[in-house]
Amino acid sequence: MAYMNLVLPRPQISALKIWQRNLLVWRKLLGPSMAFSFGEPVIYLLGLGYGLGQFIGEVGGIPYFTFLAAGLLAASAMNVASFEGMFSVFTRMTHQQTYDAILATPLTVDDIVAGEMLWCATKSLLNTLPILVVAFLLGAIENWSALGAIPVFFLVGLCFAGPALVMAALAASYDFFNYYTTLLITPMFIFSGVFYPVATLPAIAQVVVNILPLSHAIALIRPLVAGQPLVDPALHVAVLVAYAAVGYVAASVFIRRRLIR
Amino acid sequence: MSLASRPPDAVVLARGLTKKFGERTVVCGIDLTIPRGGCFGLLGPNGAGKTTTLRMIIGQSPMSGGTLSVLGLPMPDAVREIHARTGVVPQSDNQDPDFTVVENLRMYARYFGLRPADVAGRIDELLGFLELSDRRDARMRELSGGMKRRLSIARALINDPEFIMLDEPTTGLDPQVRHLIWTRLRQLKASGKTLLLTTHYMDEAERLCDQLVVIDRGRIVTQGSPRGLISEHVEPHVIEVQGEAGSVVPVLGGIPGSRLLTVGETHYCYASELGPVLARLEGAPHLRYTHRTANLEDVFLKLTGHELRE
Ligand SMILES: Nc1ncnc2c1ncn2[C@@H]1O[C@H](COP(=O)(O)OP(=O)(O)O)[C@@H](O)[C@H]1O
Ligand SMILES: [Mg+2]
Numbered sequence: 001m002a003y004m005n006l007v008l009p010r011p012q013i014s015a016l017k018i019w020q021r022n023l024l025v026w027r028k029l030l031g032p033s034m035a036f037s038f039g040e041p042v043i044y045l046l047g048l049g050y051g052l053g054q055f056i057g058e059v060g061g062i063p064y065f066t067f068l069a070a071g072l073l074a075a076s077a078m079n080v081a082s083f084e085g086m087f088s089v090f091t092r093m094t095h096q097q098t099y100d101a102i103l104a105t106p107l108t109v110d111d112i113v114a115g116e117m118l119w120c121a122t123k124s125l126l127n128t129l130p131i132l133v134v135a136f137l138l139g140a141i142e143n144w145s146a147l148g149a150i151p152v153f154f155l156v157g158l159c160f161a162g163p164a165l166v167m168a169a170l171a172a173s174y175d176f177f178n179y180y181t182t183l184l185i186t187p188m189f190i191f192s193g194v195f196y197p198v199a200t201l202p203a204i205a206q207v208v209v210n211i212l213p214l215s216h217a218i219a220l221i222r223p224l225v226a227g228q229p230l231v232d233p234a235l236h237v238a239v240l241v242a243y244a245a246v247g248y249v250a251a252s253v254f255i256r257r258r259l260i261r
Numbered sequence: 262m263s264l265a266s267r268p269p270d271a272v273v274l275a276r277g278l279t280k281k282f283g284e285r286t287v288v289c290g291i292d293l294t295i296p297r298g299g300c301f302g303l304l305g306p307n308g309a310g311k312t313t314t315l316r317m318i319i320g321q322s323p324m325s326g327g328t329l330s331v332l333g334l335p336m337p338d339a340v341r342e343i344h345a346r347t348g349v350v351p352q353s354d355n356q357d358p359d360f361t362v363v364e365n366l367r368m369y370a371r372y373f374g375l376r377p378a379d380v381a382g383r384i385d386e387l388l389g390f391l392e393l394s395d396r397r398d399a400r401m402r403e404l405s406g407g408m409k410r411r412l413s414i415a416r417a418l419i420n421d422p423e424f425i426m427l428d429e430p431t432t433g434l435d436p437q438v439r440h441l442i443w444t445r446l447r448q449l450k451a452s453g454k455t456l457l458l459t460t461h462y463m464d465e466a467e468r469l470c471d472q473l474v475v476i477d478r479g480r481i482v483t484q485g486s487p488r489g490l491i492s493e494h495v496e497p498h499v500i501e502v503q504g505e506a507g508s509v510v511p512v513l514g515g516i517p518g519s520r521l522l523t524v525g526e527t528h529y530c531y532a533s534e535l536g537p538v539l540a541r542l543e544g545a546p547h548l549r550y551t552h553r554t555a556n557l558e559d560v561f562l563k564l565t566g567h568e569l570r571e
Contacts, residue, residue, distance in 0.1 A: 014372075014374065017371050017372050020371065021357070021368055021371075024360075024364075024368070025357075025359040025360070028359060029359065096355065096357070096358060097351075097353070097355035098355065098357060100321070100351060100355055101351070101355040101356070101357075101369075101416075102372055103321050104319060104321065104344060104347075104349035104351070104417075105344055105345075105369070105372035105373055105420075106341040106342075106344045106345045106372070106373060106374065107372055108340070108341070260321075260322070260323060261282075261322060
């Protein structure tokens with residue numbers, strides 16, 4: 001059995017049915033879903049952006065309001081995929097037994113994992129987009145290049161979906177997710193450059209932050225939102241893609257181990 | 262086993278089917294040959310290994326040992342194709358709570374690669390067949406247990422399967438719903454589908470199954486047709502008496518050609534001849550008894566014992 005868990009995933013196009021199922025449910029529950037992922041970033045944007053913006057003025061040639069908006073967009077993409085990949089996937093896997101029902105059809109665990117990852121990324125995009133609109137309406141965005149950040153939301157979602165699915169596969173209950181949020185998501189949110197440039201951190205901390213994916217997400221989203229030239233875009237994309245790829249294989253292994261018993 | 266002795270049209274052919282959870286073996290190398298057509302029953306007390314066996318047959322639980330082919334295809338290699346041609350009613354209902362009745366069926370059709378537009382007629386038919394037409398737009402939380410069960414059966418039929426597995430399809434349901442489900446299962450059988458069901462209700466097995474195996478602690482205890490099993494294992498006459506052991510056992514114990522089985526406060530006297538038992542009962546007018554013919558429950562009690570199982 002162990003050998004079976006370690007082979008590379010072989011999803012088929014039918015994985016999109018899982019994605020479609022989630023999209024249909026998302027459409028039904030649009031209100032609560034949006035309020036959840038939308039409310040907090042907007043409060044940060046209004047509270048910190050207007051408040052601190054008065055004192056800070058510009059950071060690296062970008063108005064602080066815009067600087068912060070870009071960071072919050074990246075953090076939102078991270079949070080949406082992480083929470084969908086942990087809480088919602090766990091619910092579908094355990095309480096609802098959704099996957100058990102699906103595994104009696106021609107779909108396989110590999111399809112489920114691929115479909116869920118694509119869905120997490122899609123939801124990151126869908127639920128982060130309104131924040132982009134709000135940032136625009138509040139005057140934080142003045143450049144059309146900000147539209148280029150939209151596919152990055154998807155990529156960031158893909159990058160965070162894998163680890164979240166691994167957490168869901170390991171969890172005994174929802175409480176387990178507190179470890180991941182407290183030990184990784186929150187520190188990334190605070191230290192990866194959402195609120196201030198990573199360059200202000202001590203050198204050793206910068207190394208750690210640059211290994212983690214959120215700083216790379218911000219390094220792509222911020223220049224696009226602010227209308228500045230991208231620096232090392234290939235590197236940042238490569239890091240996010242690498243996280244997505246490794247996360248996908250890991251998620252497949254762990255979800256298989258959880259579902260196939 | 263050799264190819265020559267393989268029945269040509271077995272829907273399920275399992276040899277040495279084994280399941281271990283860690284050190285614990287819960288299915289201990291069972292052989293099953295389920296012929297095409299008819300209803301095959303898997304009987305056994307709680308924890309006997311029925312669900313585990315079904316889950317192995319459908320490839321949802323990997324076998325720890327043995328060989329298995331389903332619909333003539335090898336499991337697990339052909340799992341996608343086997344699933345495309347099989348319907349599964351799981352032990353506990355697992356519809357999508359975010360969808361209505363009809364949305365659940367549409368989504369399930371999509372998992373089989375069927376387009377909702379193409380199965381619209383089929384969905385109406387299935388809702389009618391399981392008497393759910395007036396609930397088509399209901400949410401899962403608005404459905405009773407019996408309705409959810411019927412929806413599970415409708416869902417299992419969405420791909421027009423030739424083989425249908427049902428894990429305890431009527432457990433916990435009221436008599437009306439059970440009769441409706443039995444009627445529908447008989448209709449499915451009559452339309453040529455092969456049914457495999459697990460149950461611990463003997464009346465259900467007797468009504469529906471053409472062939473059955475009784476399993477206990479992961480092993481096959483006996484197999485055959487319901488009638489065949491009854492005549493093979495149980496004396497034709499059963500006298501049932503309620504009461505304390507102290508007042509019943511002295512009266513009915515030790516009658517030649519009979520045996521007495523006590524389950525709680527119920528005493529079953531199995532006899533090949535009725536006369537000697539009735540003679541004893543005449544001498545004990547305080548005992549109230551019923552006389553009936555032997556049924557599958559008696560086989561079950563004899564073979565799987567009568568101590569309580571969780
Ligand atoms: N995932 C599992 N891990 C460990 N033990 C299990 C698991 N699933 C079932 N079992 C054990 O296997 C035995 C058979 O279970 P099951 O097949 O569900 O029995 P039945 O369906 O006949 O009631 C039980 O003792 C049960 O506790
Ligand atoms: Mg069971």
